[in-house]
Amino acid sequence: MRKIALHWQILIALCLAVLTGLVLEPDVTVLGISFLSILIFFGTLFLNALKMLIVPLVISSIITGMMSLNGDTLGRLGSKTILYYASTSLVAILIGLFFVNLLQPGIVDGEPARHVIGLSAETDEVVSKVGGKGASDIAEVLLRMVPPNIVTAAANGQMLGLIFFSLIFGFFVSKLKGSPAQVHKDFWQGLLDIMMMMTELVMKFAPIGVYALVTKVILISGVDAFEPLALFFVTVLLALAAHLLIFLPAILRYLARVSPKKHFKAMLPALLTAFSTSSSSATLPITMDCVENRAGVSNQVSGFTLPLGATINMDGTALYECVAAMFIAQAYGLTLDVTTQFTIVLVALLTSIGVAGIPSASLVAITIILAAIGLPLEAIGLILVVDRVLDMCRTSVNVFSDSCAAVTIARLEGEETKVV
Numbered sequence: 001m002r003k004i005a006l007h008w009q010i011l012i013a014l015c016l017a018v019l020t021g022l023v024l025e026p027d028v029t030v031l032g033i034s035f036l037s038i039l040i041f042f043g044t045l046f047l048n049a050l051k052m053l054i055v056p057l058v059i060s061s062i063i064t065g066m067m068s069l070n071g072d073t074l075g076r077l078g079s080k081t082i083l084y085y086a087s088t089s090l091v092a093i094l095i096g097l098f099f100v101n102l103l104q105p106g107i108v109d110g111e112p113a114r115h116v117i118g119l120s121a122e123t124d125e126v127v128s129k130v131g132g133k134g135a136s137d138i139a140e141v142l143l144r145m146v147p148p149n150i151v152t153a154a155a156n157g158q159m160l161g162l163i164f165f166s167l168i169f170g171f172f173v174s175k176l177k178g179s180p181a182q183v184h185k186d187f188w189q190g191l192l193d194i195m196m197m198m199t200e201l202v203m204k205f206a207p208i209g210v211y212a213l214v215t216k217v218i219l220i221s222g223v224d225a226f227e228p229l230a231l232f233f234v235t236v237l238l239a240l241a242a243h244l245l246i247f248l249p250a251i252l253r254y255l256a257r258v259s260p261k262k263h264f265k266a267m268l269p270a271l272l273t274a275f276s277t278s279s280s281s282a283t284l285p286i287t288m289d290c291v292e293n294r295a296g297v298s299n300q301v302s303g304f305t306l307p308l309g310a311t312i313n314m315d316g317t318a319l320y321e322c323v324a325a326m327f328i329a330q331a332y333g334l335t336l337d338v339t340t341q342f343t344i345v346l347v348a349l350l351t352s353i354g355v356a357g358i359p360s361a362s363l364v365a366i367t368i369i370l371a372a373i374g375l376p377l378e379a380i381g382l383i384l385v386v387d388r389v390l391d392m393c394r395t396s397v398n399v400f401s402d403s404c405a406a407v408t409i410a411r412l413e414g415e416e417t418k419v420v
């Protein structure tokens with residue numbers, strides 16, 4: 001029998017998950033065991049397997065990428081990557097700003113929607129959900145880049161510190177001479193090859209993981225909860241869709257000169273994993289596998305751009321932060337003059353860099369924006385209900401933008417990337 005391609009398997013799992021989630025009740029049992037707890041078990045197992053790969057994969061891929069670069073190439077690659085990340089995030093925010101001004105989800109019948117929507121959570125609950133994810137102002141981002149203890153940083157999933165350390169380490173590996181140089185090069189290349197093989201193994205279980213994670217979300221949140229926030233929901237989806245289906249494909253076509261359709265197909269396993277895990281960091285192993293093995297980008301470029309992108313390039317998140325802050329401001333009846341909107345754009349851009357690639361991380365950034373424009377923190381309770389599903393969508397956009405960066409920069413560096 002012909003084997004079904006992995007992305008089809010994941011897509012089928014996703015459809016089955018939506019069906020099961022809509023048909024079943026949350027308290028259904030299988031042989032006396034709660035179905036929800038079975039889903040949580042398999043979902044967590046898949047997430048753990050992905051997270052288990054992150055530290056060795058990030059370290060080995062950055063070091064392997066760096067050790068073959070010389071000073072000039074590094075500077076060029078670095079500046080192109082940063083420029084790409086900053087400009088695509090800015091465009092994403094402006095797309096969000098356009099849609100939120102056009103559709104005005106925070107205004108109902110000409111009145112601020114505050115009372116119509118009603119707060120969905122108590123302030124304490126909101127604060128406890130937001131707390132512990134770490135504030136992300138610029139000074140803090142810089143401090144996290146240089147962790148006092150690299151082992152603790154790795155253990156706590158502080159990617160920025162790990163990336164910074166690996167970049168410098170890889171740079172000095174390239175300066176080694178003689179036999180230590182060869183030993184290091186063989187070791188790091190071998191480690192990377194092993195990690196890629198382990199990633200392929202974990203990917204085989206993606207359909208089960210996706211099914212468990214998505215069914216769980218639908219069973220828990222239900223569909224009714226979305227009704228009062230439907231317009232906000234639609235605004236975010238439309239803006240994300242415009243970025244994902246118009247702007248990023250234009251970059252692929254005109255800058256990277258690859259077929260957007262083929263690139264989407266190559267990235268499908270990563271996009272669907274991002275969708276079900278809501279975490280760019282957890283998806284990173286699969287993103288790297290797709291970009292290297294399915295989109296044909298060299299490890300030199302992908303090892304540099306992707307780990308960095310999973311941490312600092314979040315187009316979907318930046319867009320969401322802007323729409324959410326504007327929505328809350330509209331719902332509270334705040335006058336949104338140009339200065340306020342400019343503040344929102346700027347803070348959304350800066351905080352999207354500092355946000356971690358984990359579920360619901362945007363909530364922290366939104367509190368920073370709300371504080372910057374003088375709105376109460378409790379307002380975030382308004383969007384908590386729909387946050388999870390929107391998180392799934394914006395994480396897919398985050399991951400897709402990273403993959404476009406890898407392909408575009410590879411092309412600008414003269415690589416003949418071809419979608420396999």
Ligand code: ASP
Pocket residue numbers: 278279280281314316317355356357358359360361362363391394395398
């Ligand atoms: N979940 C997102 C990510 O991992 C971050 C966020 O917007 O909350 O990319």
